[in-house]
Amino acid sequence: MIQYALKRILYLIPVFIGVTFFTFLIFLVVPGDPVRLALGQHPNPELQQKIEHELGMDLPWYIRYFRYIGKAVQGDLGTSIRTGEPVTKIILDRFPATLTLTVAAMVFAIIVGLPAGIVSATKQYSLVDNTFMVMALVGISMPVFVLGLILLLIFVSFLHIVPGTGYGDGQLIYMLLPAITLGTIPMAIISRMTRSSLLEVMGSDYIRTARAKGIKEKSVVLKHAFKNAFIPVVTVIGNNFASLMAGAIITERVFNWPGIGSATISAIEQRDLPVVMGLVFFIAIIFVIVNLIVDISYIFIDPRIKLE
Amino acid sequence: MATKNKKKKVTVIDNPNEQEVLSSSEYSYIGMVWSRFKRHKLATIGLVLLVFMALFAILAPVFELITGYPVEHSSLAVKMSPFSTPGIVAKIIHPDFGNPEKPMGRVDFWFEVTSDNNPEKTGFASVKESIFKNPEYRKFYDFNMKAYGNTNVLLTNDQVVEKPDGSAEIVKGGYSEFFIERARNKKSMLSGQIITYSPTFESVDNSITEVPGGYNGPREIDISEAPMNVFGTDGLGHDVLVRLSYGARMTLMIAFVVVILETLLGIFLGALAGFYGGFIDALIMRILELMMTVPTLPIYMVLSRFMGGGSAIGIIIILAAFGWTGVARMTRGMFLSLRNQEFTEAARAIGASPMRIMFKHLLPNSLAPIIVGITFSIGGVILTESTLSFLGLGVNKILTPTWGGMLDEANKYILDQPWPAVFSGFLIFLTVLAVNFIGDGLRDALDPRLKV
Numbered sequence: 139m140i141q142y143a144l145k146r147i148l149y150l151i152p153v154f155i156g157v158t159f160f161t162f163l164i165f166l167v168v169p170g171d172p173v174r175l176a177l178g179q180h181p182n183p184e185l186q187q188k189i190e191h192e193l194g195m196d197l198p199w200y201i202r203y204f205r206y207i208g209k210a211v212q213g214d215l216g217t218s219i220r221t222g223e224p225v226t227k228i229i230l231d232r233f234p235a236t237l238t239l240t241v242a243a244m245v246f247a248i249i250v251g252l253p254a255g256i257v258s259a260t261k262q263y264s265l266v267d268n269t270f271m272v273m274a275l276v277g278i279s280m281p282v283f284v285l286g287l288i289l290l291l292i293f294v295s296f297l298h299i300v301p302g303t304g305y306g307d308g309q310l311i312y313m314l315l316p317a318i319t320l321g322t323i324p325m326a327i328i329s330r331m332t333r334s335s336l337l338e339v340m341g342s343d344y345i346r347t348a349r350a351k352g353i354k355e356k357s358v359v360l361k362h363a364f365k366n367a368f369i370p371v372v373t374v375i376g377n378n379f380a381s382l383m384a385g386a387i388i389t390e391r392v393f394n395w396p397g398i399g400s401a402t403i404s405a406i407e408q409r410d411l412p413v414v415m416g417l418v419f420f421i422a423i424i425f426v427i428v429n430l431i432v433d434i435s436y437i438f439i440d441p442r443i444k445l446e
Numbered sequence: 447m448a449t450k451n452k453k454k455k456v457t458v459i460d461n462p463n464e465q466e467v468l469s470s471s472e473y474s475y476i477g478m479v480w481s482r483f484k485r486h487k488l489a490t491i492g493l494v495l496l497v498f499m500a501l502f503a504i505l506a507p508v509f510e511l512i513t514g515y516p517v518e519h520s521s522l523a524v525k526m527s528p529f530s531t532p533g534i535v536a537k538i539i540h541p542d543f544g545n546p547e548k549p550m551g552r553v554d555f556w557f558e559v560t561s562d563n564n565p566e567k568t569g570f571a572s573v574k575e576s577i578f579k580n581p582e583y584r585k586f587y588d589f590n591m592k593a594y595g596n597t598n599v600l601l602t603n604d605q606v607v608e609k610p611d612g613s614a615e616i617v618k619g620g621y622s623e624f625f626i627e628r629a630r631n632k633k634s635m636l637s638g639q640i641i642t643y644s645p646t647f648e649s650v651d652n653s654i655t656e657v658p659g660g661y662n663g664p665r666e667i668d669i670s671e672a673p674m675n676v677f678g679t680d681g682l683g684h685d686v687l688v689r690l691s692y693g694a695r696m697t698l699m700i701a702f703v704v705v706i707l708e709t710l711l712g713i714f715l716g717a718l719a720g721f722y723g724g725f726i727d728a729l730i731m732r733i734l735e736l737m738m739t740v741p742t743l744p745i746y747m748v749l750s751r752f753m754g755g756g757s758a759i760g761i762i763i764i765l766a767a768f769g770w771t772g773v774a775r776m777t778r779g780m781f782l783s784l785r786n787q788e789f790t791e792a793a794r795a796i797g798a799s800p801m802r803i804m805f806k807h808l809l810p811n812s813l814a815p816i817i818v819g820i821t822f823s824i825g826g827v828i829l830t831e832s833t834l835s836f837l838g839l840g841v842n843k844i845l846t847p848t849w850g851g852m853l854d855e856a857n858k859y860i861l862d863q864p865w866p867a868v869f870s871g872f873l874i875f876l877t878v879l880a881v882n883f884i885g886d887g888l889r890d891a892l893d894p895r896l897k898v
Contacts, residue, residue, distance in 0.1 A: 153735075156732075156736045156739070157736065161740065161745070164749065165748070167753075168753060272488075275488075275879070275882060276879060278882060279882050281832055281871070281874050281878065284853070284874060287857060287867060287871060291864055295861050384742070384743035387744065387837075391837060402744055403747070406839070407751075417744070418741070418745065421744055422740055425739065425740070429739070
C-alpha cells in the first residue's frame with residue numbers, strides 16, 4: 139500500500155515537470171512582453187535592456203524555465219507589474235476563499251447527490267427516479283454562470299434571503315449560493331453515477347444471498363450494495379475536482395468571491411502577465427496534487443487496486 | 447420488438463408487398479439505430495430542439511427583415527421589456543449647435559440623449575461632423591458609442607488621452623476621429639458610471655444636414671416611429687430577438703466547427719496510437735495525458751485574451767487544439783481492442799495497407815462510442831465557448847453577438863432588466879440540454895452496452 143503511494147508520488151515528478159513546462163511554453167508564445175507593458179508604448183531602450191537583463195529576459199527560454207521553477211520552489215513566483223505585490227502573497231491571500239468554496243460545493247454535491255442516486259436506484263423507473271434523473275440531466279446541461287445568475291436573481295433580488303454577493307465576513311449565508319452553483323454539476327454527475335452503479339451491484343449474486351438471509355432491504359442496499367457501488371462514484375468525485383476548479387473561476391466571477399479564480403480573471407483583464415502565469419501555475423499544481431490524493435485514496439476504498 | 451418483426455417478415459418473403467417492406471430502411475444498421483432512437487422520448491425532444499435552434503440561426507436575416515431591426519442597429523431605447531415599442535427623443539442641446547459664428551473646436555455636435563423609457567437618465571453626446579459624412583464610421587459608431595453618465599461619449603475599450611488644452615482624445619486605431627470634450631465631472635467619466643446609450647444617428651443625421659435657415663437654437667427631434675422589439679432591447683438598444691438569432695449562428699457555428707476539427711484530429715492521432723502502438727503510442731499518450739492534467743479553462747482564458755484577439759477563428763483554433771484528447775483516447779481504446787481480432791488479421795493477410803486497415807476496417811467498427819462521445823462534446827464546446835464569452839474573453843461581443851457575450855452584457859443590468867439575460871442564458875441551457883438528450887438517445891440506440 140505504501141509502495142503504491144510512493145510510486146504515485148514519484149510519478150508526480152515527471153507530471154510536475156510536464157505540466158509546468160507546458161504552462162511555461164504557453165506563456166512563452168503569448169505576446170505581450172511584460173517589460174514593454176510596464177514601460178509603456180515608447181520605452182527608453184537602455185532602461186528596457188537593463189530591466190530585461192535584471193529579470194533575465196535576455197536569457198534563452200530553457201534557462202528561464204529552470205530559473206522560474208527554481209524560484210517557484212522557493213516560493214517566489216514573481217511580482218505583479220501593476221501593483222508590485224508578490225504573486226505568492228496574492229495566492230496566499232486568495233486561496234483560502236477558493237478552498238472553502240470548493241469544499242462546500244463538494245459537500246453539497248455529495249449530501250444531495252448520493253441520497254438522490256440511492257433512492258433512484260431502489261425505486262427504478264418510478265416517478266421519483268424519473269424526476270431525479272431528468273433533474274440531473276438538467277443540472278449537467280445548466281451552464282454554471284446561468285445557474286449562478288438565476289440563483290442571484292431569485293434569492294438576492296426577489297426573495298432577499300441572501301444579503302448579497304461577495305465574501306461577507308465569512309458568514310455561511312454568503313457561501314450558500316456559490317456553493318450550490320458550483321456543486322450542482324458534480325451533484326448531478328454523482329447522482330447519475332450512484333444510480334447506475336448501484337443498479338449494477340443490486341443484480342449480483344451476493345445481494346440475492348443477503349436478501350435470502352432475510353436481511354432488511356434497507357440494510358441490503360446501504361450496507362451490502364452501497365459499499366461496492368461506491369467505488370466508481372469515488373472515481374467520479376475525484377475526476378470532478380478538475381471541472382470544479384474551472385467552475386470555481388466562473389462562480390467566483392458571478393458572486394464576486396475573492397478567490398483564485400476572480401484573481402485570475404482580473405489579472406488577465408489587466409494583462410498582468412506575471413500574476414496570470416503564477417496563478418495558472420498554481421492552479422495546475424493544485425490540479426495535479428488533487429488528482430494524486432484521489433488516486434491514493436482509492437487504495438483505502440478498493441484494496442484490489444494494489445495488484446494492478 | 448424490432449427483431450420480432452424482422453423474423454415474422456422473413457418467413458413470408460414470397461409476398462411481393464412484404465418484399466418492399468423488407469428493403470426499407472428498417473433493416474439497415476442506420477434504420478435500426480433510427481428506429482431505436484425514435485423510441486427514446488427525450489432524445490426526440492432534443493433533436494426537435496436542436497433543429498429549431500439551427501433554423502433560428504439560419505433564419506437570422508429573415509428576423510432582421512420581419513422585425514425591421516438590422517443586427518447592428520442600436521437605438522436609444524435601451525433595456526426595454528419584450529413586446530414594447532421604442533419612443534425616442536434626441537434633443538440637440540448645445541446652444542451653439544450649428545452656429546457658424548461660434549465654432550465648437552473639434553467637436554461639431556452635441557446631443558442630450560434621453561429615452562422615453564428611462565426618462566430620468568440622460569447623457570450628452572458630442573460627435574465630430576465627419577462621422578455623419580462617412581458611412582463607415584457611422585456604422586461603427588452606432589455599435590460602439592456609449593454615453594458615460596452625465597458626460598460624454600466614449601468608445602468601448604478605447605483609451606482616453608488628455609490633451610494639454612484640456613480636451614481629451616479617444617485613441618483607437620483608425621478611429622481617432624472621435625473626440626470628446628473634457629468631462630465636467632472628470633471622475634464620473636473615468637470611473638465609468640455606465641449608462642449605455644447609443645443614439646440612432648441616422649435619424650438625427652437627416653435633420654442636422656438640413657438645418658433649415660442656418661442656426662435656430664436647441665431643438666428636439668422626435669423619432670418615435672419604430673417597430674416593436676418582440677424580445678425587448680439590450681443595454682445598447684439592440685433588438686434582442688435579432689441579436690439572439692445572430693448569436694445562435696455564432697455559437698452553433700463555433701461548436702460544430704470545433705467538434706469537427708477535434709474529431710478529425712482525435713481520430714487521426716488516436717488511430718495512429720492504437721494501431722501502431724510502441725513509440726508512437728507512448729508519445730501521443732504522454733502528450734494527451736499532459737493536456738488532460740493541465741487545467742484547460744485558465745489556459746483558454748490566457749490564449750484567448752492574448753492571442754485570440756476576439757475573433758471566431760482564434761477561439762475555434764484554441765478550443766480544437768485542446769479538445770481532441772477525448773476522441774483520441776476513445777479511438778485508441780477501440781483500436782487496441784480491435785486490432786488483434788480476426789477480421790483485422792484477415793485484412794492484413796490479403797495485403798491491405800495500414801491506412802486501409804485503419805480507416806476501412808477498424809474505424810467503422812469503432813464509430814459507435816466515438817459518435818456518442820462527440821455528441822456530448824458539442825454540448826461541452828458550447829458551454830466552454832459561452833463561458834469564455836461570458837468572461838469577456840470570447841468573440842468580440844459588440845461586433846459579433848454570441849449568447850455568452852450577450853449574457854455578459856445583460857448581466858450588468860440584470861436587476862433592472864432581467865429579460866436579455868434570461869433569454870440568452872435559457873438558449874444556452876436549452877441547446878446544451880438538447881445535445882445531451884440526443885447523446886443519451888444515441889448511446890442507447892447505437893449500442894446499449896456502451897458506457898460513455
